[in-house]
Amino acid sequence: MQPVMGAGKPVGTILSEAFQLYQKHLVTLLITCAILMLPVSLAKSAAIALVLAPTAVVEVAAKNTAQLSQQTAAQIQREIQLAQGDPKKLEQLQRDQQKQIQDLSRAWATTGTAAVGGLMAMLLGLAAALLGILLMYFIAVPLVTGALTIVVADRATGGNVGPGQAYALLFRRFGKYVSAWIPAFFLVLFGLCLLIIPGIIIGFLFLFVGPVVLLENVGGIDALKRSVNLVKANVAQVLIVWIVFAAIHIVTSILTHLLIPTTAFFFGSLVQDILLMFLMPVPIIGTVLLYLDIRRQADGLDAQGLRAGVDALRRA
16 A cells, blocks of 8 residues: 655755754764765875876966066067167177067077976876866765765764764665665766766766665665656655755855965865865765655655664665
């Protein structure tokens, strides 16, 4: 028999509970993030800064050469005007001009050589950025998301699991978690390549993959299908909460780009990742609270039933 759909919590209530839980368990949540994300971020930021450093040199060289060109042209024009009617001075001026032109040619040649090196550095920078994305979003973020999901589900249902224990519990279902996360990642990536919007939609439908694997012990494609069904159970509620948390992340990212110089490669990358560490628990809290609320509605679960998924994970 199908369970009777209950009344869901208002979106404002879920958002309020999410921020309250974040504030109450801030230290635990941040330590859970930092265990993996901090070392990965330091390595990624150092690699990006090392590879992209030549591009900053090229930018400075090009700017200096352009300024030299403008100054030389203006100076030549002034000296010609002052030397009118003085043949000796004009002759000396011609020799000086030839020397200045030679200096300027060398400056442009240096800039051109640096530009070639800068192009290679940019290509290497792209490779470093792709490596950083792979390390951060294919390895660190999924594992941190899983551990945070366990912490939030446990704390929201009256438990006190810590960061270390959360990772230990995560690895008890690591095989099933990977079997669902890898196809989800590549499906979202493929969707993003198709003009971005399909990837956003796929990511939205796979929002509950983590809780499904860890709290329902469902892996692989079945976990993806289960997530899609849970999202469909209350699309409007999930969409509003998802948009709120996405907006917070986007605004923070924009502020980072505005406040940090573009040539501060290491510092800029590190600050972005630290902000991600501070923000990452918030949408995951909202996702888990939404998941629990939809399970309560769709499956008719009481408080004990919602807690059963965490207890089963502990016994696994």
